[in-house]
Amino acid sequence: MLAIGKQLTPEQRLSKAVVAIMGKQTYLALASVLMIGDRTVVDNIPTACTNGRDEMYGRDFINSLNDAELRFVVLHEVYHKLYKHLITWRHLHVQNAQLANIACDYVINIKISDDNQDGWAVMPQGGCLDVKYRDQAVWDSAAVFNDLRDNKPPSGDAPIGTPSGFDSHDWEGAAELTPDEKRELARDIDEAVRQGALIAGKLGSGGNRDLEQLLEPQIDWREVLREFIQATCAGSDYSTWQRPNRRYVSSGYYMPSGISEQAGELVIAVDTSGSIGQIELTAFMSEIKCICDTVHPEYIRLLYWDTRVCQDEKYDVHQLDKLVETTKPKGGGGTNVECVTDYLTKHGVKPQAAIVLTDGYLAGSWGQWSCPVLWCILNNKSAKPDTGKHVNITSREM
Numbered sequence: 001m002l003a004i005g006k007q008l009t010p011e012q013r014l015s016k017a018v019v020a021i022m023g024k025q026t027y028l029a030l031a032s033v034l035m036i037g038d039r040t041v042v043d044n045i046p047t048a049c050t051n052g053r054d055e056m057y058g059r060d061f062i063n064s065l066n067d068a069e070l071r072f073v074v075l076h077e078v079y080h081k082l083y084k085h086l087i088t089w090r091h092l093h094v095q096n097a098q099l100a101n102i103a104c105d106y107v108i109n110i111k112i113s114d115d116n117q118d119g120w121a122v123m124p125q126g127g128c129l130d131v132k133y134r135d136q137a138v139w140d141s142a143a144v145f146n147d148l149r150d151n152k153p154p155s156g157d158a159p160i161g162t163p164s165g166f167d168s169h170d171w172e173g174a175a176e177l178t179p180d181e182k183r184e185l186a187r188d189i190d191e192a193v194r195q196g197a198l199i200a201g202k203l204g205s206g207g208n209r210d211l212e213q214l215l216e217p218q219i220d221w222r223e224v225l226r227e228f229i230q231a232t233c234a235g236s237d238y239s240t241w242q243r244p245n246r247r248y249v250s251s252g253y254y255m256p257s258g259i260s261e262q263a264g265e266l267v268i269a270v271d272t273s274g275s276i277g278q279i280e281l282t283a284f285m286s287e288i289k290c291i292c293d294t295v296h297p298e299y300i301r302l303l304y305w306d307t308r309v310c311q312d313e314k315y316d317v318h319q320l321d322k323l324v325e326t327t328k329p330k331g332g333g334g335t336n337v338e339c340v341t342d343y344l345t346k347h348g349v350k351p352q353a354a355i356v357l358t359d360g361y362l363a364g365s366w367g368q369w370s371c372p373v374l375w376c377i378l379n380n381k382s383a384k385p386d387t388g389k390h391v392n393i394t395s396r397e398m
Helices: 010-023 025-034 059-064 067-082 090-095 097-115 141-150 171-175 179-202 209-214 221-232 278-295 320-326 338-346
Strands: 039-042 048-050 055-058 238-244 256-259 263-271 297-305 309-316 353-358 373-378 389-393
Touching: 010 025, 010 039, 010 059, 010 067, 025 067, 025 179, 039 059, 048 067, 055 059, 055 067, 067 097, 067 179, 090 097, 090 141, 090 171, 090 278, 097 141, 221 278, 221 353, 221 373, 221 389, 263 278, 278 297, 278 320, 278 353, 297 320, 297 338, 309 320, 309 338
Parallel strands: 039 055, 263 297, 263 353, 353 373, 373 389
Antiparallel strands: 048 055, 238 256, 297 309
């Protein structure tokens, strides 16, 4: 037992901060997440960091903080874990490491600050905070990243005056986790979220909006994609009476249904404005190929676009096996999907259906489509297309 008045060690102060957080009603729902991974004090890092599972705190850094600042830092690292930042947003880190770091920090810090206006947890000097990013239904890490990227000076990594953040992010450590470890971590976090919501509900803390959002049922984007292609790319080369056409059965008519060995042309339009990473693109195209092995479209027209169509690739049914290996994405500018519909009209392309992979942060409208269209929207649940169908995808699902 500690003697009264004796100075606490960094390890003891860290444990004290964790216990304080677990005992505060505001954070009852985070109790289970706080128990995930290891939490250690080390000498070889300047501040604090996490790999999405384990947390590390620099000894000298802890000594430089008062109790309120230390509580803020612990909450900060725990929210990185809760949101699975180092897995979900790795493609942003590959594009620009500094912007990815501060984009994730902006999302977290505004929430912690809003929850602690009484000063119980105080952000250390140098943290990234901007009330502009308060609405997290609009400003997730990808949206903040894009905003910072689009407003940076030509010669710098971040806008002038942008804080660098008070912690570091162990992206390399996260990448070193094995696939089994990543799956186990995802299961542990999901279970912790469910337990946290249950605890908060039983103790009457009023719940936690973040946990409620994380607990929302997730739709399998692969199933939606498969159903869309199969429904819209069914041909009618010949008819059969063995399977009635369901469109007319309800009206009392028995009509033949169409059968086709090969469907028409399928357009796949991929946003290459910089928001779609190679991991996401490969997973998406691999899934498209598998589905098309069943549907057999006559052609797949693969369009890469930003503010214009930068690449037009055409694959017939015999070339699909090489699609993932041979495709060459091009782009990197802004984001305006109207260029795709304009391109299709200009070149007289009349596809049987179209699929668009995008983050949904568009400069213009959703375009004028003359065929069924499915929007596969990556990491942006706030995007609501005004035409066609849409399904939300997160990077961690790829």
